Amino acid sequence: MKAVLVNEFGPIGNARYTEVAAPLPGNDDLLIEVRASEANYPDLLVMEGKYQIKPPLPFSPGKAAAGIVTAAGANVEGFAIGSRVAAQVEYGAYAEQLIVPHRSAFRLPEAMPFDVAAALGLVYQTSYFALVHRASFKPGDSVLVLGASGGVGSAAVQLAKAMGASVVIGGVLGAENMQVATALGCDHVVDLAAADLRDGLREAVYGVTSGKGCDVVIDPVGGEANAAALRGLAWCGRMVIIGFASGNIPTIKTNYLLVKNIAVAGLQWSDYRERDPEGVRVAQQKIFQLWEEGKLKPHISKKLPLARFEEALEDLRHSRVQGKVILEP
Numbered sequence: 001m002k003a004v005l006v007n008e009f010g011p012i013g014n015a016r017y018t019e020v021a022a023p024l025p026g027n028d029d030l031l032i033e034v035r036a037s038e039a040n041y042p043d044l045l046v047m048e049g050k051y052q053i054k055p056p057l058p059f060s061p062g063k064a065a066a067g068i069v070t071a072a073g074a075n076v077e078g079f080a081i082g083s084r085v086a087a088q089v090e091y092g093a094y095a096e097q098l099i100v101p102h103r104s105a106f107r108l109p110e111a112m113p114f115d116v117a118a119a120l121g122l123v124y125q126t127s128y129f130a131l132v133h134r135a136s137f138k139p140g141d142s143v144l145v146l147g148a149s150g151g152v153g154s155a156a157v158q159l160a161k162a163m164g165a166s167v168v169i170g171g172v173l174g175a176e177n178m179q180v181a182t183a184l185g186c187d188h189v190v191d192l193a194a195a196d197l198r199d200g201l202r203e204a205v206y207g208v209t210s211g212k213g214c215d216v217v218i219d220p221v222g223g224e225a226n227a228a229a230l231r232g233l234a235w236c237g238r239m240v241i242i243g244f245a246s247g248n249i250p251t252i253k254t255n256y257l258l259v260k261n262i263a264v265a266g267l268q269w270s271d272y273r274e275r276d277p278e279g280v281r282v283a284q285q286k287i288f289q290l291w292e293e294g295k296l297k298p299h300i301s302k303k304l305p306l307a308r309f310e311e312a313l314e315d316l317r318h319s320r321v322q323g324k325v326i327l328e329p
């Protein structure tokens, strides 16, 4: 089969789209013929050896895919040859075939296309866990999402709206992204490139929350936007740290936490895949259900053949992507 192969950590240009041996499923595994893979920003970090989890070399990157079951191990129940599934893995999804433990595979709703299923993978799981498990989100909460036109951010906007947020404020860079965030469902949009961000973001948030501040901040961006967002939180507000797309890891001033009883939580979603597979299954069912109800519509801005993985990843690196890029073998 063909796959993207990383032989050593380093520039992604060193990876090759090449012929590799077809994988064999173990007793608890499914073998999937991949129809669509989700390209994610962390794939870049994994390939460059900068991610917290380093796969054994050589490996194929890619954390989420959708496709058709072509073989199943002896202990697998609930899947048949031909089942259409989505799969969550630590790596391996940039390939024509993928081995996935059956507990990390989810049957697709009948009408769901493969590209949509792949796009509802890592970023929706991450945003669901950020909102529900780390931010204790409840209907009626107001939510500020930073990087609202990006992968994680666009998923967080849609999930917060779908799960009953009173107001969703999107923080984005520039006019074009403001339009995207509005189309995704943001009630209000703030330009994070504004000169007076430190005060301006708080004023914008206070302006649409009756002076109260927002209950939840979802932050995949870090940097100056994080410090500004912290000031926009309400009494007993919750902030979830997901990533540092700005390239800047912020230092949080703890006096803000004390003064307003604020809680700041980190999220490393892949831990849940290993430690709480049932929680991940529940989340995926909820995400699929919301899609079936028409409440989620992943923003797929580009689809490329898998062989053009480098283009997809460079687009992600250089902020040329809104929503998701999907790779198709």
Ligand SMILES: NC(=O)c1ccc[n+]([C@@H]2O[C@H](COP(=O)([O-])OP(=O)(O)OC[C@H]3O[C@@H](n4cnc5c(N)ncnc54)[C@H](OP(=O)(O)O)[C@@H]3O)[C@@H](O)[C@H]2O)c1
Pocket (backbone or CB within 6 Å): 040, 041, 042, 122, 123, 126, 146, 147, 148, 149, 150, 151, 152, 153, 172, 173, 177, 192, 220, 221, 223, 225, 241, 242, 243, 244, 245, 246, 247, 267, 268, 269, 270, 316, 318, 319, 320, 321, 323
């Ligand atoms: N913790 C976890 O479990 C987990 C899971 C998935 C992802 N992540 C991390 O989350 C982060 C985002 O991932 P993603 O897939 O959403 O990436 P993405 O699709 O590239 O989106 C990043 C977003 O951040 C915005 N941004 C970049 N620099 C900014 C700045 N200086 N100020 C304000 N906004 C800025 C981008 O806007 P422009 O497009 O305009 O530049 C874009 O909207 C990455 O660091 C990734 O590693 C963590």
